[in-house]
Amino acid sequence: MSEPFSGASASSSRTSSRMVADSEDISRALRRLAHQVVENVKDVSHLVIMGIPTRGVPIAERLAKNIGDIEKISIPVGSLDVTLFRDDLQMRPTKALEQTRLPAEGIDGKTVILVDDVLFSGRTIRAALDAINEYGRPAVVQLAVLVDRGHRELPIRADYVGKNLPTSLSEKVSVQISEIDSVDQVVIQSTIEQL
């Protein structure tokens, strides 16, 4: 499946990659985010972390564990597939649905923190807000992302950002998480036009 926002075709271009965060950087960022959440959310007993598949889910689990370690409680984690709520479905190839799993406690009256790997146009988060709305009525919804690469198309911002990463539109940000990719790293791929 191709990255829908990437640039020119492979025949006339080549790509180069550079790593901008390694495993240690990611762990440090997630520890920092956990502290920020604990500081910001006064009562973590009503906290629910919802990861957006695919890589938002393991990130959500790590974040929840970090928070739980600090507060010595278990934080409920769920997953929220937003595919069915996207407004740009018709611009991409059909995608298999990922799992949506609400925690047993539900989300009504809770403080829900949505977690995604990369914040880009904001359309995923808009869809996530619609999806959340379909499944319940949280008291508060916040957003945590590992990377914010800019280029927002909607008035959406993250409450917790692991790393701000200024990028060009022709670049592709790839967050790799060991649960899925067997390595923790953030890579920027640039496509170089061959003249």
Added chain:
Amino acid sequence: MKHLISVQELSREDTVGILDTAIELNRVTDGGTKILPTLRGRTVVNLFYEDSTRTRISFERAAKRLSADVVTFSANGSSVSKGESLKDTALTLNAMGADMIVLRHPSPGAAHRLAHAGWLESSVLNAGDGKHEHPTQALGDAFTLRAHLRPGANDFAGLTIGIVGDVLHSRVARSNIFLLGILGAKVIVIGPPTLLPVGIENWPCEVSYSLDAHLPELDAIMMLRVQQERMNGTFFPSELEYSRTFGLNRKRAKELPEHAIVMHPGPMNRGVEITAEVADSGRSVITEQVVNGLIVRMASMYLLIGGDASVA
């Protein structure tokens, strides 16, 4: 996947993919009761050349649950009944910008023609073409079987499923036999030889003329509807003789294993192929089949027109 015409075009991966999509849709819509914005702005046309209120309503609901615009042309009261050809109707619908055409037609292969004759660009979903196929019915039945007998599994290996009755005239039976074969189940087709197609011995199923001989080995039994027009004495002597030989009654149902489920694609002839007692019993999943049909239709619609098929 642009069209869904025949289960025979599906691989096992395709099939499991549709069933998995249906599971997610079932979960996020609470059994098809919630409305999703997924197909907002897309137009689904139900083009029905045969009267089938049940199927038409199921497809309409599936499209509406996904927020598509739904237009229904049925054989009564439109150009379809005024002798306009399928091609001309197709050209009209194409001009209207239909993203998907759900076609029910009495002629086998009509959906295939609509999809491949070069008349239009829309996706085509076969909602029953003569005696050929009815893929979403079979997918719904596979969804039901999976939920009851193989939750979460990616095949039906080890399952034995009986399909009983008029296979000759049944698109539901064709789609089910081939789809269950794709999923690796053992299928036993049971009926009088007059209602079995020539060459069925080469299909992925066993053939038997005796229902009683197979009841104890069936994990599920699908009873096919006996059409009124077949009861004229040329396919079998009488309704009574048919139900004595091939009808599912309480006595026969007792011979089934405890876990076995009873299925019927509907509408039923109570007292002919199935008694009311069995149809309404605890092991009957007939009403679930209706709901699951809706869910797999939603899944099929999402997979066919949810994304841009031209982007690879």
Added chain:
Amino acid sequence: MSLNSYLIVGARPYGEDEQDIRIINGCIAEIGVGLDPENLEVVQAKGRVCLPSFVDLHAHLREPGREDAETISSGSRAATLGGFSAVFAMANTAPVADTAGVVEQVWRIGRQTGLVDVFPVGAVSIGLHGQALAELGAMAASAAGVTVFSDDGYCVFDPLLMRRALEYVKTFDGVIAQHAQDPRLTQGAQMNEGELSGILGLTGWPAVAEEAIIARDVLLALHVDSRLHICHVSTAGSVAIIRWAKEMGVRVTAEVTPHHLLLTEDLVSGFDPVYKVNPPLRSRADTIALREALLDGTIDIVATDHAPHPHEAKDCEWDNAAFGMLGLETALGVVVSAMRDVPNWNWRTLSDRMSSAPARIGRATNHGRPLAVGESAHIVLIDPDQGSLVVAEQLASLSGNTPYAGMTLPVSVTDVFFNGVHQVKGGVLNA
């Protein structure tokens, strides 16, 4: 310089050694090596196979009634481009060719067109209804001189009517050409009955529906000692019955179409009605049996069953489409394609099956004659090495329902002489 006189140089009669052929006033005047052209126009034919022009005992020219699909004129053009000099035009026109008036009209329009001899086939029964005999004697005695009678499209199902027809045509040495199809066993039938019809859900057309009628009719023909011809034989079982009947001394002849020699039922699986034909395309085993039967003479002839249909009759769903496919312009190439790998098949056998035998059955005495001095110059030249691509839009037929579109057939007709008129040159008709 005389009219319709040529010297064909270097052609290979029946695919054998090169000869020159002198045509004077529409007749073959001399055959030999190194003939002096004198003042004749020379037709260079080096390497070309030279055969007597073909005779088609079974074509639908659609006129009168369906001139949107074909006319006698357009059908004649298609026929000559296919290498034919004579075409028997089937009776299922509108009005039906069941009276002297209709057959004479068809015959006259054929004469006026003048590209091939058009021999009308008379209907066996009034209106093809299978109830009462048409005026067979009047059609035989008409200017058209009808010798072949057929209800083609419908089977003469009533055994008593069939018996009477066979008896009646003995008075003028006629022949009944039977469309062998039991109508009860083929109610609503759409394709060959077998595993594929079951899978596709298309109503099956069992082989027995053809074979049962052939079995009955050869027994009737034996009983009344009359001439029976079986149209478009399509099954191995039919071949076996006809073989048996010939051994028993029944005066039965049989035809096979080019498409039943080459095409098989698996083409139906795409539901494209261009492959919908009556009788239906059959199995691979059937085509092999038909090829063997054509070689050994059990099946006497190839007949095209050329069946033009307007575009809309095929541009629809299968059930609603018309039966039939074009045949005249592609017959030779399809026969060569189907038969070239059959051992012992040669140009002489092809010539017998496509020219002399059909002329003999139809009593077309001026056609299907050997390439010999004194005979009318109905001659076709064939390039055996030059394939021809079939393009539906480029056919002379008014219709385009050919199943061979896009195929390259292995040989091509380059020149056709009709009564010595050099009317097809280099594969092009002199209009």
